Amino acid sequence: MMESNVNSKKFIAIASCAWASHFVSLWGGFAFDDAEAIVKNKDILPSTPIKNVFFNDFWGMNISHNASHKSYRPLTVLSYRLNMFFSNSRLDAFQFHTANVVLHGILSIMILPFFECLLKRRKHRKSLAPLDDPAFTGALLFATHPVHCEAAAALVGRADILGGLLFISLIILYKNLNGNFIWFFVVLLFTSIAVLCKETAITVLGVCLVYELYLRKKPSNSWSEALTQRFFTRFILLGIIGIIIMFFRMKIMNFEGPIFNHTDNPAAFADRLFTRIFSYNYLYLINIVLLIWPQWLCFDWSMGCIPLINSFMDYRGFLVIIFWIIVVIVAYKLFRDCINNEKINVSVMGISVMIIPFLPSSNLFLKVGFVIAERTLLLPSAGYCFLVALGLQKLKNRYDNVRLYFTSLYVLLIATFILRSIHRNYEWLNEERLFKSALHVCPLNAKVHYNIAKVAADQGKREEALKSYSQALEVYPNYEQAMNNLANLLRDSGQLDEAESLLRKAVNVRPNFAAAWMNLGIVLSSKGQVVEAEHAYKKALIHRTKYADAQYNLGNLYLDIGQHAKALSAWKEAVRLRPTHTAAWGNALALLDSHGRALEAVELGTIALSHVPRAPAIYFAMGNALGKLNRFPEAESHFLQAIKLNELNALYYSNLGVLYHRWNKRDKAQQMYLKALKLDPNLTSAKTNLRKLDASNAHSKNHSRKNS
Numbered sequence: 001m002m003e004s005n006v007n008s009k010k011f012i013a014i015a016s017c018a019w020a021s022h023f024v025s026l027w028g029g030f031a032f033d034d035a036e037a038i039v040k041n042k043d044i045l046p047s048t049p050i051k052n053v054f055f056n057d058f059w060g061m062n063i064s065h066n067a068s069h070k071s072y073r074p075l076t077v078l079s080y081r082l083n084m085f086f087s088n089s090r091l092d093a094f095q096f097h098t099a100n101v102v103l104h105g106i107l108s109i110m111i112l113p114f115f116e117c118l119l120k121r122r123k124h125r126k127s128l129a130p131l132d133d134p135a136f137t138g139a140l141l142f143a144t145h146p147v148h149c150e151a152a153a154a155l156v157g158r159a160d161i162l163g164g165l166l167f168i169s170l171i172i173l174y175k176n177l178n179g180n181f182i183w184f185f186v187v188l189l190f191t192s193i194a195v196l197c198k199e200t201a202i203t204v205l206g207v208c209l210v211y212e213l214y215l216r217k218k219p220s221n222s223w224s225e226a227l228t229q230r231f232f233t234r235f236i237l238l239g240i241i242g243i244i245i246m247f248f249r250m251k252i253m254n255f256e257g258p259i260f261n262h263t264d265n266p267a268a269f270a271d272r273l274f275t276r277i278f279s280y281n282y283l284y285l286i287n288i289v290l291l292i293w294p295q296w297l298c299f300d301w302s303m304g305c306i307p308l309i310n311s312f313m314d315y316r317g318f319l320v321i322i323f324w325i326i327v328v329i330v331a332y333k334l335f336r337d338c339i340n341n342e343k344i345n346v347s348v349m350g351i352s353v354m355i356i357p358f359l360p361s362s363n364l365f366l367k368v369g370f371v372i373a374e375r376t377l378l379l380p381s382a383g384y385c386f387l388v389a390l391g392l393q394k395l396k397n398r399y400d401n402v403r404l405y406f407t408s409l410y411v412l413l414i415a416t417f418i419l420r421s422i423h424r425n426y427e428w429l430n431e432e433r434l435f436k437s438a439l440h441v442c443p444l445n446a447k448v449h450y451n452i453a454k455v456a457a458d459q460g461k462r463e464e465a466l467k468s469y470s471q472a473l474e475v476y477p478n479y480e481q482a483m484n485n486l487a488n489l490l491r492d493s494g495q496l497d498e499a500e501s502l503l504r505k506a507v508n509v510r511p512n513f514a515a516a517w518m519n520l521g522i523v524l525s526s527k528g529q530v531v532e533a534e535h536a537y538k539k540a541l542i543h544r545t546k547y548a549d550a551q552y553n554l555g556n557l558y559l560d561i562g563q564h565a566k567a568l569s570a571w572k573e574a575v576r577l578r579p580t581h582t583a584a585w586g587n588a589l590a591l592l593d594s595h596g597r598a599l600e601a602v603e604l605g606t607i608a609l610s611h612v613p614r615a616p617a618i619y620f621a622m623g624n625a626l627g628k629l630n631r632f633p634e635a636e637s638h639f640l641q642a643i644k645l646n647e648l649n650a651l652y653y654s655n656l657g658v659l660y661h662r663w664n665k666r667d668k669a670q671q672m673y674l675k676a677l678k679l680d681p682n683l684t685s686a687k688t689n690l691r692k693l694d695a696s697n698a699h700s701k702n703h704s705r706k707n708s
Helices: 002-027 034-039 050-054 074-086 093-118 134-144 146-153 155-174 180-195 199-215 223-227 230-252 273-292 315-341 346-361 374-398 400-427 431-437 446-458 462-475 480-492 496-509 514-526 530-543 548-560 564-577 582-594 598-611 616-628 632-645 650-662 666-679 684-707
Strands: none
Touching (some): 002 134, 002 146, 034 155, 050 074, 074 093, 093 155, 093 346, 146 155, 180 230, 273 315, 400 431, 431 446, 462 480, 480 496, 480 514, 530 548, 548 564, 582 598, 598 616, 616 632, 632 650, 650 666, 650 684
């Protein structure tokens, strides 16, 4: 009973520290990768067939598509759908973040029994004071580690948390699994489910293999005899499980890997073997530094964030050599201890948990699409925290007279980690803070400047956006996305020649850049270069066949040169590709209306409203068309609905006034004209029609007097 109370208090302490570290993130929004994985991902909508989740990648794209990232995490996507279900199909960021923080808290709690499993040979550990128990001190360190902020605060990090939960659960269950059939079934089940949350969870099989050796009781005979019995059988079975899961995983993605750009992972694209080896190993060192002292945290480490090591003259190469000397010394010592004691040292388990889950991110087996990703350190940090806890215990035992000093340092470290986690979670609350926080960590990463500029442009801070886009191009002159966005800003301010120059360079850098081709078409169209503009739009459509915006702009070009049939065809194609493209619907309706095809406009408008039922422009266009068909009550209804949805559009009131004018409801017509002029005193049509109405009213009064 007492032991149960002690464990309960430990669980509460761990959960409380985890909550204290990450509660700030509850008020965050959808930042960075969350936009693609959640906000724009139709697979999380309850209205989307659930089967789509199992055919698409994590980002909502068909996994067989060439552009797919090949990240297959259907169970994580289903967890997002569950959030949507409980929030009545609304994107409630608070609810999403609550789920993440709770799941991270559960994982932190489970780390305690996990570490206790690893400490199986530690006698009397349950009678230790909490801060003298390495399982508890390690779990507390894990719960507060700032490197977890990306996994907890970024909603895409839920994949890592869910995979981690199943990973840890399997290890906890592992030693109690008896009989090869039950063992095989449980390991296969848990690993499969974990992989459907996050692919890297398959590394649990490697940890199970080391754990199998660790669980082996010290034999009276040789190592070789032990290895030919239960271990060899389970080694084969673990291999079979791994092959089964990998086969089905590869089959899902048609045995094709993802395609990454040079900027995603520069070291992987380096020509020289020397550069790749030293740059990779320097990245391993940086990952360890982030675990030891997580001060330098960044949302994105790609592009030029960490320059490649190209020469022995680079001092970082010597750091790599020193790093490997230390690794070899530690490995030799552990190997010697294992051989001498005929058992796996407990530290080996900590190192295994630290290294094996990291292997998929190491570029050793597969090229990855990132340089460093902090959320991939979630499980490796468990191994690191376990090793720190073991080291702290040894120091206390060796220097018992200063035990309190070590305990005080540990408490200070926990407090520092909590404060750092709170601060980092605060930076994750919105994209502006997140991106700007990266400036002091990765000033050479053009993507940092690009994202700052993008946020500034969305907020209407034009000068800041121009400056940051320019900085992005200074850092990486061939950054075609920055060229495209900067060109759009310059175009909006009338600097068409500069915009054209940037866009031509962008499509030269990446010839299949459809958005840049479309924007080049817009600029050329504005300059009156019709033939070249049409060519640019068609190039955009070649590189992205289902491109609604390109069809819309091509339609606008045809309208400008009087090719109305082609314009209408392009707009109809735009709404076929994207039925919610309100501007294309509006242009098509206006064109039909202006050509006396009011009945067609009404028919098309009815279809439009079935897709965009809250688009005031469509109701307005319908009101105009119905008015021309003398269907005044229906026209009035549509005009009123347009005004209800947009009460500040003077033209809506003016055209409703025209309808009342024609309907001979002169008082209402006058009211509408006056409301229109109140909103826009310079609206010529309303002024003209009001004068006509006043003149008509005066004429009617004079006529009435003559008759009397």
